[in-house]
Amino acid sequence: MSEALIDCQGLSYRYPAAGAPTLRELDFRIDAGAFVLLAGASGSGKSTLCRLLNGLIPHLHGGEVSGVLTVAGADPRLTPPRRMSRAVGLLLQRPDAQCLATTVVRDLAFGPAGQGLDRPTIARRVRETADWLDIAHLLDRAPHTLSCGEQQRVALAGILAMEPRLLVLDEPFAFLDAAGAGRLRELLRRLRAAGVTLIVAEHRLREVADMASRMLVLHQGRLAADGSPRQILSGPVAAWGLEAPGIMPPPPPAPSALPGEPVLEWDGVWCERAGRSVLRGASLTSAAGEIVALLGANGAGKTTLLRHGNGLLRCQRGVVRVLGRTVGRRPVAELAREVGLVMQQPARMLFASSVRAELAAGPRALNRHDPAWCARLSERFGLDPLLDRPPQTLSAGEQRRVAIAAVLASRPRALLLDEPTAGQDTGARAALSALLAECAAEGVAITVATHDPFWAYSFCRRWAILAEGRIAADVDPAAVLARYEHPHQAGWPAWAVAA
Amino acid sequence: MAAPETEESLAPLPARAGRFDPRAKLVVYLLGCGLILATLPLLELIPLAGAALLGIVLGRHGTAWWRVMRLLWPTFLLFAIVVGLAGGPEAAAGAVLRLLALVTASVLLFATTPPEELGDALLASGLSPRLAFLLEGTLRFTPAMADLAREVREAQESRGIRLDGFYLLRNSPALVTPLLASVMRFADDLAEALEIRGFGGPHRTPLMEYRFRTRDWGLVAIAALATVFWGSGLPLGLFWN
Numbered sequence: 204m205s206e207a208l209i210d211c212q213g214l215s216y217r218y219p220a221a222g223a224p225t226l227r228e229l230d231f232r233i234d235a236g237a238f239v240l241l242a243g244a245s246g247s248g249k250s251t252l253c254r255l256l257n258g259l260i261p262h263l264h265g266g267e268v269s270g271v272l273t274v275a276g277a278d279p280r281l282t283p284p285r286r287m288s289r290a291v292g293l294l295l296q297r298p299d300a301q302c303l304a305t306t307v308v309r310d311l312a313f314g315p316a317g318q319g320l321d322r323p324t325i326a327r328r329v330r331e332t333a334d335w336l337d338i339a340h341l342l343d344r345a346p347h348t349l350s351c352g353e354q355q356r357v358a359l360a361g362i363l364a365m366e367p368r369l370l371v372l373d374e375p376f377a378f379l380d381a382a383g384a385g386r387l388r389e390l391l392r393r394l395r396a397a398g399v400t401l402i403v404a405e406h407r408l409r410e411v412a413d414m415a416s417r418m419l420v421l422h423q424g425r426l427a428a429d430g431s432p433r434q435i436l437s438g439p440v441a442a443w444g445l446e447a448p449g450i451m452p453p454p455p456p457a458p459s460a461l462p463g464e465p466v467l468e469w470d471g472v473w474c475e476r477a478g479r480s481v482l483r484g485a486s487l488t489s490a491a492g493e494i495v496a497l498l499g500a501n502g503a504g505k506t507t508l509l510r511h512g513n514g515l516l517r518c519q520r521g522v523v524r525v526l527g528r529t530v531g532r533r534p535v536a537e538l539a540r541e542v543g544l545v546m547q548q549p550a551r552m553l554f555a556s557s558v559r560a561e562l563a564a565g566p567r568a569l570n571r572h573d574p575a576w577c578a579r580l581s582e583r584f585g586l587d588p589l590l591d592r593p594p595q596t597l598s599a600g601e602q603r604r605v606a607i608a609a610v611l612a613s614r615p616r617a618l619l620l621d622e623p624t625a626g627q628d629t630g631a632r633a634a635l636s637a638l639l640a641e642c643a644a645e646g647v648a649i650t651v652a653t654h655d656p657f658w659a660y661s662f663c664r665r666w667a668i669l670a671e672g673r674i675a676a677d678v679d680p681a682a683v684l685a686r687y688e689h690p691h692q693a694g695w696p697a698w699a700v701a702a
Numbered sequence: 703m704a705a706p707e708t709e710e711s712l713a714p715l716p717a718r719a720g721r722f723d724p725r726a727k728l729v730v731y732l733l734g735c736g737l738i739l740a741t742l743p744l745l746e747l748i749p750l751a752g753a754a755l756l757g758i759v760l761g762r763h764g765t766a767w768w769r770v771m772r773l774l775w776p777t778f779l780l781f782a783i784v785v786g787l788a789g790g791p792e793a794a795a796g797a798v799l800r801l802l803a804l805v806t807a808s809v810l811l812f813a814t815t816p817p818e819e820l821g822d823a824l825l826a827s828g829l830s831p832r833l834a835f836l837l838e839g840t841l842r843f844t845p846a847m848a849d850l851a852r853e854v855r856e857a858q859e860s861r862g863i864r865l866d867g868f869y870l871l872r873n874s875p876a877l878v879t880p881l882l883a884s885v886m887r888f889a890d891d892l893a894e895a896l897e898i899r900g901f902g903g904p905h906r907t908p909l910m911e912y913r914f915r916t917r918d919w920g921l922v923a924i925a926a927l928a929t930v931f932w933g934s935g936l937p938l939g940l941f942w943n
Contacts, residue, residue: 259894284897293898300891303899305842308714309818312909317831319905323711330714342714365900515856539862550887551850552857554879564876565861595883613862 208369208400209233209256213270216251216260225251227424228270233402233417235368238395240411240432241404243421244444245600245628249404250296252421253373256402257291258284275368289318292367296374296626298354302346307338307357310346314365332364336390348477350502352383359390369400376407377626380500380654384410406628409448409657412436420445446629454681455640455662463491464526466648467542467617471521472511473672474504481507483672484521489617489648494639496659496680497652499669505652506547508669509619512650513542526616540569543615547622549606553594558586558605561594565613577612584608584638600631607638617648624655636662656680707911715909724815724823726918730925731811737929738803744796751799754806763813770809773848776870778802817841822908831906835896843892847885854880 211231217224226248233239243249254260258279261268268280275290295301304310311332315325333339336356341349346357355375362370376384384407391414395401403411412418412432420428420435422443428435436447467489474482481504489495497505510516511523514535523530525541546552555561562581566572581587584604589597594605603623611618620639624632632655640662643649653659659666660680668676720727738750758767778798786794821838825831855865858876865877896902 254894257898259897263893263897283902285900285902288898288900295891295894295898297891300888301895301898303892303895305816305818306716308716309909312715313901314899316907316909317900317903319903319907322707322715322907322909322911325907325909326712326715333714339714361899513860515860534864535856535859536862536864539860544860546853546857546860548853548884550883551854551880552861553883554858554876564863568864568873569862595879610861 206235207232208235208237208275210271210273212272214255214272215269216248216255217267218251219265221266223424225424226255226421229426231419231426231429233400235400236395236398238391238401238414238416239403240408240415240418241402241421242406242408242418242443242445243404243427244630245406246598247421247444248424249421250373253293253371253402253404255279256369256371257293258282258287259293285317288314288365288367290368292362292365292370294355294359294362294370294372294375296377298351298358298378299347301358301361302354303361305345306342307344307346307349308333308342310357310361311342311364314361318365328364328366332360335393336360336363350383351378352380352386352501355379355383355387356390363394367399369402370394371402371404373404374406374626375403376405376410378501378622378654381656382500388414406626408432408436408445412448444628444630454660455664462493463646463648465490465524466526467512467619467650468524469508469511469521470524472508472518472523473520474507474511474516475519476507480672482511485669485673486521487650487667487674487677489650491616491646491648492643493665494643494649494651494663495665495667496656496663497650497667497669498654498656498659499652501654503669504672505669506621509544509621509650509652512617512619513544514538515544536568539565539613539615540571541615542617542619543610543613544619545603545606545610545621545623547625549602550595550599552606552609553602556593557591558594558597559590561605561609562586562612565609569613571613573614576614580608580611583641585634600627603627603635604638611642611647615647617650618642620649620651622653623651624653624658632658633661712910718819718910718912720814720819721917722921723912723914723918724820725827725912725914726921727811727815728820729922731807733925733929734807735804737932738800738807740933741800742796744792744799747796747799747803751803751806754803754810757810758806758813761810761814763809766813767806767809770805774805812841819910822910823912825906826908826912831904832902834906835901839892843888846888850884850888851877851881854884 209232211229214226214229215224216226241249241252251260254264255268255272256274256279260266261280262284272279274287277287279287302310303313308329311329312325315328333342336359338356338360341353341357346354349357375387379387388410391401403415405411415432418430418432418435419426420443427443440447465488469485469487471484471486472482473484485504485508497508499505507516511518514530514533525538530538553561555564562577563572581590584607586605586608589601594602597605623635636658639649639651651659651663664679666678666680667674741747741750758764778801781801782794782798785797817838821834824837825834854877858865863873863876865873870877
């Protein structure tokens with residue numbers, strides 16, 4: 204019988220000042236060398252369990268833990284995280300937040316140096332890990348200049364340089380494009396072959412389900428299922444907020460009317476940043492009542508293109524037109540009357556003392572406040588119960604709804620959204636697509652930058668694929684997917700090439 | 703037993719960036735700052751600010767200096783107004799010049815010394831790992847805070863909420879509230895990342911060996927002599943009289 208690396212009996216946890224426990228009576232054992240997929244909807248307790256395993260909870264976050272928990276022979280409640288980190292590596296969701304040094308080589312050395320190892324040993328570990336993860340060419344680079352996929356490999360390397368026996372990954376695929384996801388899958392395979400025990404908490408089940416030897420499903424803090432992924436996913440998983448991998452979402456219904464007049468036009472836009480050509484003559488038109496999915500690999504320039512749309516970035520060559528008028532040097536705050544942009548991190552937009560005030564802030568600044576319209580938006584976005592709450596205290600999904608409603612409150616003719624589904628579960632993604640469809644039906648021209656083609660397929664009838672700085676294809680998604688026998692297995696670069 | 707240190711065994715760990723030990727540069731910087739703060743007359747501040755600017759020009763750090771100044775000019779303006787209202791135009795000019803000299807000296811230090819190298823060198827001198835990281839982190843994460851402020855500003859302008867000039871005063875909550883929330887989130891993330899990487903133990907290995915050499919002692923001695931000489935008032939007395 205294999206050695207149990209994790210023993211969890213009757214484990215419950217309650218955050219400080221929280222009414223109900225986040226985890227309730229969890230019972231499971233995980234053997235050394237296992238590959239476990241930890242699934243569940245947002246708020247089911249996945250991240251909390253990950254943080255319990257290496258002692259971040261309760262040492263950093265406090266709260267009440269009850270039951271038995273043993274990880275690699277130690278009780279994380281009694282062992283400080285810095286000591287647990289010798290056996291348990293934890294990769295958090297946002298790789299950029301985990302880079303601790305100004306160069307990759309220093310970042311990789313950070314953990315071993317903290318263990319007090321001598322310099323030649325630190326150097327050896329850095330060398331070996333960098334070679335293993337194929338990032339030796341990045342060692343002198345600053346982490347913040349890397350793509351999301353590269354940052355994640357660096358963050359993972361920083362943890363692996365400490366040689367943990369157990370590696371816990373909290374939604375590692377959330378910010379990755381298909382190419383980055385493919386590389387991560389390959390890495391996970393190699394880690395497993397090397398004998399590292401793996402626990403991967405993930406919404407995007409299609410990325411991991413076929414590799415995992417076991418699957419745990421958390422639902423409202425309880426262990427709802429424990430078995431092989433094949434066995435669990437062949438059952439009714441929708442009740443747990445999960446989506447079985449391999450099932451393509453139905454395509455959206457054909458629009459009842461043809462798209463209206465062009466609202467936002469990018470015409471041959473060029474942009475060079477930090478010596479790199481990000482956009483090389485990108486052209487795209489977004490028409491009233493239409494939803495365009497702007498797809499492309501990490502670093503393809505999706506965000507850059509969107510930021511040209513509302514004037515945050517100015518064209519070095521080419522032109523952007525809003526309702527036929529050139530953007531030129533018009534101030535961003537003036538363009539906000541016609542073009543609304545919802546950024547990747549909505550919390551950066553929210554400042555008012557209540558959701559009600561937040562919805563009114565933008566329109567007031569533009570002298571076009573319409574209380575009746577704000578009330579309609581509040582109802583449509585399900586914000587009525589939240590109207591008196593401070594936006595900064597809401598969950599990430601709620602904040603995103605508030606941010607979109609707050610931008611729409613100014614009645615822009617075009618709406619730009621940057622990666623609105625990153626880290627969101629199936630239910631939140633479906634709700635968002637329904638809301639955007641309603642907005643489009645009212646004549647708003649919507650452009651959504653996303654690396655989630657499955658979500659985009661469910662509600663966008665037009666895909667603009669950005670590759671090598673230009674729109675390589677502007678097509679109906681069905682036309683792209685029809686080229687593949689198993690579309691859900693099609694990797695992103697293949698689509699770009701095919702397009 | 704520790705493995706022997708050779709150039710090969712230490713690759714790919716970084717080598718020291720500058721000619722001088724970071725601690726020597728820190729001492730010179732602190733002496734310079736002390737002198738700038740202790741010098742009161744406007745005419746005596748001019749050569750000090752000039753010397754710092756000369757360092758920027760000779761070291762070709764003009765781009766870094768200009769980036770900082772572009773960010774700080776509203777602070778300079780506000781400072782001048784406040785001091786000017788309280789003490790008149792000469793006091794305002796002196797205050798702005800002092801601030802300019804301090805900022806320029808700081809840019810010069812950090813353009814020539816990576817914060818991590820400074821932290822590492824202090825660690826090698828026996829400073830506790832926590833204190834060394836506190837110093838290093840404060841320096842290193844300041845640009846990250848500036849980036850956060852820029853992102854919040856752009857997010858608000860995208861909603862039509864202006865944060866330039868006079869509007870900054872009127873709409874300041876739109877900048878301050880999300881910025882504070884983002885900074886707190888950043889601090890939370892950083893704390894987690896540090897714990898995950900085993901930070902907080904009693905021993906931390908500096909990534910390179912630091913030794914105070916003759917040229918470092920020479921630099922410190924010259925700076926100390928220059929400070930005493932300037933502090934005596936002799937050079938200015940000779941020049942102005």
